[in-house]
Amino acid sequence: MLRDALPVNAYEAAKHPMTRPAKSFKVASYLAALPLFRALARDEINRIAAASVQIDAPRGSVLFRRGDPCTGFHIIIYGQVKLALQTDQGGEKVIELLGTGQSFGEAVMFLEKPYMVTAETLVDSKLLHVANKAIFAELDHDPQFARRVIASLSMRLHHLVSELESYSLQSGTQRIVGYLLSLVEEQGGGPQIQLPARKNIIASRLNLTHEHFSRILHSLAAAGLISIKGQKIGISDIKKLRSHAE
Amino acid sequence: MLRDALPVNAYEAAKHPMTRPAKSFKVASYLAALPLFRALARDEINRIAAASVQIDAPRGSVLFRRGDPCTGFHIIIYGQVKLALQTDQGGEKVIELLGTGQSFGEAVMFLEKPYMVTAETLVDSKLLHVANKAIFAELDHDPQFARRVIASLSMRLHHLVSELESYSLQSGTQRIVGYLLSLVEEQGGGPQIQLPARKNIIASRLNLTHEHFSRILHSLAAAGLISIKGQKIGISDIKKLRSHAE
DNA sequence: TTATCCGTTTGACATGGATCAACATCGGGT
DNA sequence: ACCCGATGTTGATCCATGTCAAACGGATAA
Numbered sequence: 001m002l003r004d005a006l007p008v009n010a011y012e013a014a015k016h017p018m019t020r021p022a023k024s025f026k027v028a029s030y031l032a033a034l035p036l037f038r039a040l041a042r043d044e045i046n047r048i049a050a051a052s053v054q055i056d057a058p059r060g061s062v063l064f065r066r067g068d069p070c071t072g073f074h075i076i077i078y079g080q081v082k083l084a085l086q087t088d089q090g091g092e093k094v095i096e097l098l099g100t101g102q103s104f105g106e107a108v109m110f111l112e113k114p115y116m117v118t119a120e121t122l123v124d125s126k127l128l129h130v131a132n133k134a135i136f137a138e139l140d141h142d143p144q145f146a147r148r149v150i151a152s153l154s155m156r157l158h159h160l161v162s163e164l165e166s167y168s169l170q171s172g173t174q175r176i177v178g179y180l181l182s183l184v185e186e187q188g189g190g191p192q193i194q195l196p197a198r199k200n201i202i203a204s205r206l207n208l209t210h211e212h213f214s215r216i217l218h219s220l221a222a223a224g225l226i227s228i229k230g231q232k233i234g235i236s237d238i239k240k241l242r243s244h245a246e
Numbered sequence: 247m248l249r250d251a252l253p254v255n256a257y258e259a260a261k262h263p264m265t266r267p268a269k270s271f272k273v274a275s276y277l278a279a280l281p282l283f284r285a286l287a288r289d290e291i292n293r294i295a296a297a298s299v300q301i302d303a304p305r306g307s308v309l310f311r312r313g314d315p316c317t318g319f320h321i322i323i324y325g326q327v328k329l330a331l332q333t334d335q336g337g338e339k340v341i342e343l344l345g346t347g348q349s350f351g352e353a354v355m356f357l358e359k360p361y362m363v364t365a366e367t368l369v370d371s372k373l374l375h376v377a378n379k380a381i382f383a384e385l386d387h388d389p390q391f392a393r394r395v396i397a398s399l400s401m402r403l404h405h406l407v408s409e410l411e412s413y414s415l416q417s418g419t420q421r422i423v424g425y426l427l428s429l430v431e432e433q434g435g436g437p438q439i440q441l442p443a444r445k446n447i448i449a450s451r452l453n454l455t456h457e458h459f460s461r462i463l464h465s466l467a468a469a470g471l472i473s474i475k476g477q478k479i480g481i482s483d484i485k486k487l488r489s490h491a492e
Numbered sequence: 493t494t495a496t497c498c499g500t501t502t503g504a505c506a507t508g509g510a511t512c513a514a515c516a517t518c519g520g521g522t
Numbered sequence: 523a524c525c526c527g528a529t530g531t532t533g534a535t536c537c538a539t540g541t542c543a544a545a546c547g548g549a550t551a552a
Binding site: 165 | 399404415
Binding site: 444445446456457460461464 | 498499500501502
């Protein structure tokens with residue numbers, strides 16, 4: 001068995017060869033390319049890079065759980081991470097699926113509160129963990145940076161509100177169609193899209209059981225709106241699909 | 247007829263005696279007392295006060311609608327405001343109920359995007375509208391202030407995530423009980439609480455129809471957990487109520 | 493007082509989506 | 523190649539919540 005059956009804390013599991021201070025200028029230049037840090041001066045970037053740690057997290061690693069204190073935020077160098085809420089009876093609800101280049105955990109960093117969600121890698125991933133004190137330090141003397149942080153938080157808020165909107169006043173079918181259309185956009189508008197994870201996960205992300213998700217997807221296919229080949233979804237007529245969500 | 251049948255834009259309606267620049271030091275000292283501005287120097291406060299406008303908004307005034315551009319944010323001097331999403335068929339879903347001393351619209355201010363929600367007063371209210379340029383100006387040279395803005399956005403994010411959580415993995419009963427308990431806390435823990443608006447509105451805020459809300463409330467009463475007298479809810483045994491939400 | 497209106501309650505019924513269970517399919521490991 | 527566990531599909535049934543409709547109650551204006 002190569003993979004851990006139980007998700008394991010990445011920091012614990014990878015205490016040995018996999019976690020290491022990230023000093024290489026590769027890290028600095030990687031950071032410099034991120035929207036959040038783009039405007040920072042070289043020495044600022046370097047200080048942040050010095051406060052960063054690379055993490056190799058095999059599939060199924062838990063980066064943090066609800067209730068853990070927050071020590072910084074994460075950037076996905078490559079791989080995929082899901083953020084999920086967990087119910088006491090082992091159920092879980094995926095809040096967000098994140099891929100290469102995306103970051104998470106910024107918001108919690110600025111509160112004293114512990115994490116509300118659990119983060120787990122869905123595939124073997126490499127992450128960068130940036131310690132919060134480095135961010136705080138830059139914040140205090142670089143108003144431009146503060147502006148970017150504010151903008152980024154605002155975008156996240158905006159996104160969450162639309163999420164709330166789709167949960168509260170759209171049907172399952174509408175959420176699925178909307179999601180497919182957003183994937184089309186994200187993936188360049190081609191006639192075929194690729195689901196970014198197991199249907200299982202997507203279903204939860206859309207607040208549906210996997211059974212219900214499957215049924216809706218197949219009924220869309222039966223209506224001739226999409227075709228299903230594993231995780232690839234063919235979409236012939238985008239307009240028709242869009243208008244299908246009344 | 248004293249009240250406008252149709253909600254009317256407060257800025258239009260009140261072009262005359264009701265809207266005026268807010269220069270009085272009363273405004274400045276009011277601002278200085280808000281958590282967001284508490285740490286600001288006197289001259290900073292004064293500049294912000296100079297960019298503020300008081301608005302008298304009778305019940306039913308629409309402060310802005312989804313799609314309107316954002317020119318600043320609002321503080322409720324007294325009164326009550328609801329933020330709601332609107333469906334194309336006239337349905338609406340209350341996102342948030344805000345009362346005296348609370349503010350709203352900060353997040354949108356920092357994006358170029360227009361408002362996603364509609365804001366309407368539920369009772370005769372007095373608001374302060376702070377122009378975004380004043381905030382931007384202070385932001386650029388006061389890192390402490392930036393920190394507070396960031397903290398405030400983060401809190402809002404945190405709040406939205408718990409909202410999302412309760413929508414997606416709690417039953418109607420659980421949401422109601424949770425809400426009642428939050429009111430108990432908010433209102434000092436006494437054995438009687440006061441719903442902050444018509445049941446209609448509360449129901450929507452909790453993502454329920456008013457019929458369903460009514461039924462649940464009365465079934466809680468039938469179970470001896472609460473008593474209902476109009477907008478006053480009696481709660482004899484908080485522990486029992488809390489444990490009732492499995 | 494009465495008429496009216498709005499908010500609330502109650503009832504009967506419809507339905508989206510969940511649950512439980514069986515079966516099918518896929519992919520990785522031996 | 524085969525097996526096995528994980529993932530997906532399908533069917534039957536149930537339940538929470540929504541919908542439609544009617545009665546009720548309390549405010550308010552005439």
